[in-house]
Amino acid sequence: MAKKNLFYAQSGGVTAVLNATACGVIETARKHSDTIGKVYAGNDGIVGALTEDLIDTSKESRSAIAALRHTPGGAFGSSRYKLKSLEENLDEYKRLIEVFRAHDIGYFIYNGGNDSMDTAWKVSQIGDRMGYHMSCIGAAKTVDNDLAGTDNCPGFGSVAKYVATSTREAAIDVHSMKQTKVFIMEVMGRHAGWIAASGGLAGKEKDEAPHAILFPEIPLDEVALVALVRKCVERYDNCVIVASEGLKWPSGRFVAEAGKRDAFGHVQLGGVAPALAEIIGRRTGFKYHYAVLDYLQRSARHIASKTDVDQAYAMGKAAVELAAAGQNGVMPIIVRKSDKPYRWEIGTANLQDVANKEKKVPRKFITKDGFHITEACRRYLEPLIQGEDPPPFKNGLPDYVTLKNETVKKLLTGKFDVAV
Amino acid sequence: MAKKNLFYAQSGGVTAVLNATACGVIETARKHSDTIGKVYAGNDGIVGALTEDLIDTSKESRSAIAALRHTPGGAFGSSRYKLKSLEENLDEYKRLIEVFRAHDIGYFIYNGGNDSMDTAWKVSQIGDRMGYHMSCIGAAKTVDNDLAGTDNCPGFGSVAKYVATSTREAAIDVHSMKQTKVFIMEVMGRHAGWIAASGGLAGKEKDEAPHAILFPEIPLDEVALVALVRKCVERYDNCVIVASEGLKWPSGRFVAEAGKRDAFGHVQLGGVAPALAEIIGRRTGFKYHYAVLDYLQRSARHIASKTDVDQAYAMGKAAVELAAAGQNGVMPIIVRKSDKPYRWEIGTANLQDVANKEKKVPRKFITKDGFHITEACRRYLEPLIQGEDPPPFKNGLPDYVTLKNETVKKLLTGKFDVAV
Numbered sequence: 112m113a114k115k116n117l118f119y120a121q122s123g124g125v126t127a128v129l130n131a132t133a134c135g136v137i138e139t140a141r142k143h144s145d146t147i148g149k150v151y152a153g154n155d156g157i158v159g160a161l162t163e164d165l166i167d168t169s170k171e172s173r174s175a176i177a178a179l180r181h182t183p184g185g186a187f188g189s190s191r192y193k194l195k196s197l198e199e200n201l202d203e204y205k206r207l208i209e210v211f212r213a214h215d216i217g218y219f220i221y222n223g224g225n226d227s228m229d230t231a232w233k234v235s236q237i238g239d240r241m242g243y244h245m246s247c248i249g250a251a252k253t254v255d256n257d258l259a260g261t262d263n264c265p266g267f268g269s270v271a272k273y274v275a276t277s278t279r280e281a282a283i284d285v286h287s288m289k290q291t292k293v294f295i296m297e298v299m300g301r302h303a304g305w306i307a308a309s310g311g312l313a314g315k316e317k318d319e320a321p322h323a324i325l326f327p328e329i330p331l332d333e334v335a336l337v338a339l340v341r342k343c344v345e346r347y348d349n350c351v352i353v354a355s356e357g358l359k360w361p362s363g364r365f366v367a368e369a370g371k372r373d374a375f376g377h378v379q380l381g382g383v384a385p386a387l388a389e390i391i392g393r394r395t396g397f398k399y400h401y402a403v404l405d406y407l408q409r410s411a412r413h414i415a416s417k418t419d420v421d422q423a424y425a426m427g428k429a430a431v432e433l434a435a436a437g438q439n440g441v442m443p444i445i446v447r448k449s450d451k452p453y454r455w456e457i458g459t460a461n462l463q464d465v466a467n468k469e470k471k472v473p474r475k476f477i478t479k480d481g482f483h484i485t486e487a488c489r490r491y492l493e494p495l496i497q498g499e500d501p502p503p504f505k506n507g508l509p510d511y512v513t514l515k516n517e518t519v520k521k522l523l524t525g526k527f528d529v530a531v
Numbered sequence: 532m533a534k535k536n537l538f539y540a541q542s543g544g545v546t547a548v549l550n551a552t553a554c555g556v557i558e559t560a561r562k563h564s565d566t567i568g569k570v571y572a573g574n575d576g577i578v579g580a581l582t583e584d585l586i587d588t589s590k591e592s593r594s595a596i597a598a599l600r601h602t603p604g605g606a607f608g609s610s611r612y613k614l615k616s617l618e619e620n621l622d623e624y625k626r627l628i629e630v631f632r633a634h635d636i637g638y639f640i641y642n643g644g645n646d647s648m649d650t651a652w653k654v655s656q657i658g659d660r661m662g663y664h665m666s667c668i669g670a671a672k673t674v675d676n677d678l679a680g681t682d683n684c685p686g687f688g689s690v691a692k693y694v695a696t697s698t699r700e701a702a703i704d705v706h707s708m709k710q711t712k713v714f715i716m717e718v719m720g721r722h723a724g725w726i727a728a729s730g731g732l733a734g735k736e737k738d739e740a741p742h743a744i745l746f747p748e749i750p751l752d753e754v755a756l757v758a759l760v761r762k763c764v765e766r767y768d769n770c771v772i773v774a775s776e777g778l779k780w781p782s783g784r785f786v787a788e789a790g791k792r793d794a795f796g797h798v799q800l801g802g803v804a805p806a807l808a809e810i811i812g813r814r815t816g817f818k819y820h821y822a823v824l825d826y827l828q829r830s831a832r833h834i835a836s837k838t839d840v841d842q843a844y845a846m847g848k849a850a851v852e853l854a855a856a857g858q859n860g861v862m863p864i865i866v867r868k869s870d871k872p873y874r875w876e877i878g879t880a881n882l883q884d885v886a887n888k889e890k891k892v893p894r895k896f897i898t899k900d901g902f903h904i905t906e907a908c909r910r911y912l913e914p915l916i917q918g919e920d921p922p923p924f925k926n927g928l929p930d931y932v933t934l935k936n937e938t939v940k941k942l943l944t945g946k947f948d949v950a951v
Contacts, residue, residue, distance in 0.1 A: 125707045155709055183700055185707035275928055280603055280830040283931060287545045287605035289575055294826065312928065384823075385805070402825035403804075406714065410700040413834055416927065496927035507836065507916035508695055508732065511703060 114146060115217020117434065119168075120153035120160060122192075122223030122230075125185040126254050126266030127273075127412040128423035132222055133186055134179035135427025136250070137168050143435045151214060151519055155188035157221070157230065161203060161529045163210050165519040178512035180424060181502035183412035186514050192529065194230045197237060204237040206527050211238075211245065213522045218246045218434040222427075224253035224264075225467050228442060232462035235440040246434040249442030249462050250426050254409045256305035259468035260460035261444035265426050266409070268419030268495035271309030273411040274298055274353070274404070275496060278313035281402065282320030282351045292344045292397035293352065296321075297384035298404055300355040304328050304472045306408070309492055310353030311484035320351035322482075325387075327357030328472050329481040331366055337394045339482060344397060354383050413509050417498025422455070429457045453494030534566060535637020537854065539588075540573035540580060542612075542643030542650075545605040546674050546686030547693075547832040548843035552642055553606055554599035555847025556670070557588050563855045571634060571939055575608035577641070577650065581623060581949045583630050585939040598932035600844060601922035603832035606934050612949065614650045617657065624657040626947050631658075631665065633942045638666045638854040642847075644673040644684075645887050648862060652882035655860040666854040669862030669882050670846050674829045676725035679888035680880035681864035685846050686829070688839030688915035691729030693831040694718055694773070694824070695916060698733035701822065702740030702771045712764045712817035713772065716741075717804035718824055720775040724748050724892045726828070729912055730773030731904035740771035742902075745807075747777030748892050749901040751786055757814045759902060764817060774803050833929050837918025842875070849877045873914030 119136050121129055133152070140147045152166040153159030159166070166187050168176070179186055194203050211219065221231040228249045235247035251258050256267035278296060285294045300306040304326030314320050322343040325331065343350035358366045367383035384401035392399050422445055429443035440462045448454040476488035484492070502509040539556050541549055553572070560567045572586040573579030579586070586607050588596070599606055614623050631639070641651040648669045655667035671678050676687035698716060705714045720726040724746030734740050742763040745751065763770035778786045787803035804821035812819050842865055849863035860882045868874040896908035904912070922929040 121707075125704055182703070184703035188709065189707050190709055272927060276833055277827050277831075279928060279931070280832060281826045283602070283604035284545055284826040284830040287541075287609050289608065289610055296827075382805070385802070400825050401823065402827050403821065403823040404827075405820050405822035406701045406704040407697050407716075407822050407824075410704040411697075412700060413696055493926065498927070499921070499924055501919070501921070504919055507692060507913065507918070508699060511699070 114148040116148040116215050117150045117218040117220065117431070118153065118160060118211060118216045119150055119220045120156045120222065121185040121187060121189040122156045122221060122227040123189060123252070124254065124409060125183070125189050126252060126409050127183045127269040127415045128265055128420050129222065129252055130179040130182045130184065130186050131420050131423035132250055132252060132265060132427035134176060135424040136220055136431055137176050139428040139431040143431065146435050147218065147431070148215070151216070152187035154516070154518065156190040156192065157194065158190045158192050158529050160207055160210055161527055163521050163523050165214060166516045167519045170517040171514050175512055175514055180420065181412060181500070182511040183410040187516065193226050194233065197233060204234065205241070207234060208238055208241050208243050210523065212243055214519065216245065218248070220248050220250055220430045220434060222250040222252050224255070225258055225465065225469060228462050229466035232440055232466050235462065246437055246439050248430045248434050248438065250430040251442060251444065254306065255300055255303050257303035257469045257471065258465060259470050260465035262447040262455070263445055263495055265419060265423035267305060268416035268422070269411070270306055270408050271312070271492060272416040272496035273408050273414050274306055274309045275312040276414055277404070278310040278321050278351065278353055282313060285349050285351060289348070290398055291349065291400050293340060293350050293388070293391050293399040295352045295354055295384045295387050295399065295401040296404065297354050297356060297401065299408060300327060301357040302327050302469055302471065304355045304357070307353050307355035308472055308476065308484050308488055309496070312489065312492055312496065318347060321353045322347065322350045323352045324483055325352065325354040325358045326472060326477060327355050327359060329477060330359055330361040332481070333390065335480070337391065340391055340395060340397070352387070354387055356383050358383050412502055415500055416496045417500040418495055420500045425457060433459065450490045450494060453497065534568040536568040536635050537570045537638040537640065537851070538573065538580060538631060538636045539570055539640045540576045540642065541605040541607060541609040542576045542641060542647040543609060543672070544674065544829060545603070545609050546672060546829050547603045547689040547835045548685055548840050549642065549672055550599040550602045550604065550606050551840050551843035552670055552672060552685060552847035554596060555844040556640055556851055557596050559848040559851040563851065566855050567638065567851070568635070571636070572607035574936070574938065576610040576612065577614065578610045578612050578949050580627055580630055581947055583941050583943050585634060586936045587939045590937040591934050595932055595934055600840065601832060601920070602931040603830040607936065613646050614653065617653060624653065625661065627654060628658055628661050628663050630943065632663055634939065636665065638668070640668050640670055640850045640854060642670040642672050644675070645678055645885065645889060648882050649886035652860055652886050655882065666857055666859050668850045668854050668858065670850040671862060671864065674726065675720055675723050677723035677889045677891065678885060679890045680885035682867040682875070683865055683915055685839060685843035687725060688836035688842070689831070690726055690828050691732070691912060692836040692916035693828050693834050694726055694729045695732040696834055697824070698730040698741050698771065698773055702733060705769050705771060709768070710818055711769065711820050713760060713770050713808070713811055713819040715772045715774055715804045715807050715819065715821040716824065717774050717776060717821065719828060720747060721777040722747050722889055722891065724775045724777070727773050727775035728892055728896065728904050728908055729916070732909065732912055732916065738767060741773045742767065742770045743772045744903055745772065745774040745778045746892060746897060746901070747775045747779060749897060750779055750781040752901070753810065757811065760811055760815060760817070772807070774807055776803050778803050832922055835920055836916045837920040838915055840920045845877060853879065870910045870914060873917065
């Protein structure tokens with residue numbers, strides 16, 4: 112069998128360790144030079160494949176690729192572009208196969224969340240139908256930890272470590288002062304409250320911050336929250352709250368709803384912290400402060416979890432090994448063998464079993480009152496934030512790599528328009 | 532001369548390295564056991580002195596005191612309580628002297644910003660007038676870096692390192708994606724833009740983020756800002772902005788004004804980022820995101836500047852040495868001997884020369900267009916963020932110390948009411 116090239120694309124929101132997976136993909140592919148030719152990366156993810164805008168990673172030095180392991184973001188660009196169904200837009204899939212055929216791509220690794228696993232699965236189907244067989248492999252990525260089939264998802268452990276650390280640090284600050292009574296920290300998590308849950312690791316004892324965690328899975332009970340805030344201020348002199356951006360009213364409406372929608376048709380959120388601060392301030396008169404972490408939480412490579420970095424790399428490595436072995440329509444997963452000591456290994460799941468599914472925080476991981484995590488949740492979360500893996504520092508700041516990103520000469524004449 | 536006890540109080544907003552100064556004070560005092568008795572800390576700062584609520588730090592183990600060096604916040608509590616003028620409230624000063632006399636305090640170290648240096652100076656005056664001589668020494672502390680007399684101020688270097696790192700990381704994230712065109716990061720700095728300026732260290736080249744820094748020293752030119760945003764999005768596909776909470780309109784009104792005032796009579800701010808996002812979004816139609824760092828920036832001990840930690844400790848040590856030497860009404864300062872290589876030493880300033888003064892970012896540190904830092908500013912800032920000094924980690928999180936904080940038996944019968 113002749114050597115085929117590998118196409119790799121990053122998709123969706125970037126993470127602190129997405130490039131560690133890219134590092135695992137490229138370094139492992141270079142070791143399989145008997146079966147794998149060059150690794151081409153999509154410029155801005157799958158959009159790069161559709162527009163034949165491919166980056167030739169073979170132009171990058173060994174040290175530059177190694178530095179991806181400690182660099183946040185998406186080194187080749189990412190995009191939220193979602194392919195429509197085969198029925199709705201078969202042309203897009205045909206175009207993908209056309210580009211892959213032109214550039215002799217035999218392996219496709221799609222590094223993203225549940226939307227992307229759906230795309231990877233569809234491409235694995237359509238290739239065969241069009242007489243162009245490829246190995247299509249998914250590589251899990253999401254800060255939200257909501258991907259089905261895998262015990263946890265690369266990208267989450269680092270945001271969890273950042274959020275838990277930030278909660279602990281801000282709580283010490285609030286506790287040191289006397290004026291601010293309520294502190295609200297807004298974190299990501301549109302439908303799944305894993306990131307908010309990780310804030311719960313900040314405190315060890317019952318009376319330690321955070322005093323309330325607001326999950327998207329638990330509709331906001333305003334009266335109960337205000338009562339809890341009052342109780343905490345009375346007992347601890349302050350109340351520290353970690354709130355998920357996806358927090359909803361009992362009606363199902365987002366507390367932070369801004370009325371806009373993104374390319375995926377998802378409602379664009381922003382401002383659950385100011386919304387909550389306004390409610391609590393108005394009902395209690397307490398002085399409040401709030402922080403909105405936004406992109407900082409998913410790009411804080413400076414305090415990444417070593418466990419997360421290791422798993423992200425391992426996912427990329429395993430994806431290439433599955434591809435080289437001729438597998439199709441699968442993704443490597445993390446299988447937990449034990450909580451304490453934490454042991455994990457790589458398994459495999461079928462893409463159609465994980466595509467478009469969303470793993471929320473189970474009810475048993477949330478305390479009965481709906482405002483904190485249970486011991487079972489703590490047992491699940493704790494291993495994921497273990498270990499430090501700081502990037503090298505230069506002149507006082509993390510030294511992150513910027514790749515050359517040289518593009519591959521286009522071979523197709525037709526232009527293909529993508530509505531990004 | 533008989534041994535006298537030392538009273539130490541923390542004041543104002545806490546920092547990532549305020550406790551490093553406390554560590555320097557207590558460890559150094561313990562070495563001067565020939566002249567200094569016990570170190571008492573004010574519970575919640577100067578309020579603890581007024582209410583005779585003193586913490587006996589001699590009850591703390593050597594390892595607990597050593598751990599203060601890597602613990603953020605204010606270990607004994609801090610407060611924004613400001614003593615009025617001698618004319619307005621002489622009773623408060625008399626009460627302080629009464630408490631100091633009762634507990635045989637011969638040394639007073641006040642660790643705070645410019646308000647606190649004013650208080651320390653007044654106490655140094657009134658003691659002598661009331662026939663109770665003490666050594667009153669200031670110890671500089673403020674994330675705002677606005678204290679006069681010293682080249683820079685402990686607390687600032689660490690927030691600068693955190694802000695520059697966060698700007699760099701968020702900018703990589705924004706650059707990786709394609710949808711978000713404008714990212715605004717709100718930082719502290721009510722009247723002085725030093726923290727905002729430190730965001731400028733994130734980029735090395737002209738075209739690197741941040742693309743705009745908004746200083747409290749430069750009134751907001753809305754038209755010029757919107758034009759700059761458009762230019763950046765055209766050239767770099769996005770625009771990363773670091774905005775100071777103290778940004779003002781040409782009229783002098785805060786962009787983020789919320790209409791409330793704190794105990795010092797200062798206007799309470801919040802929300803320059805959402806305010807700017809709304810303006811830019813409305814005028815350009817660009818998709819935006821924003822982050823509000825709030826307390827996280829001044830408590831992020833996990834990424835403190837080693838230079839800052841060293842200087843904070845040195846300030847505490849020098850303050851005790853000045854006290855032990857019988858000095859009064861002075862504070863140790865940082866004197867810069869050279870930029871590159873950075874060399875500094877400890878000097879001394881008179882409290883009345885620094886009290887209530889505010890050191891703003893000089894115009895020559897801001898580019899002509901008002902939107903960035905100059906090379907001179909970079910030369911000043913860079914040394915302050917050098918070096919890493921991570922705290923120990925335990926179970927995946929920074930391991931910060933909580934002191935026992937045993938209080939000293941009260942000796943006075945009268946109750947003194949403090950309106951906090």
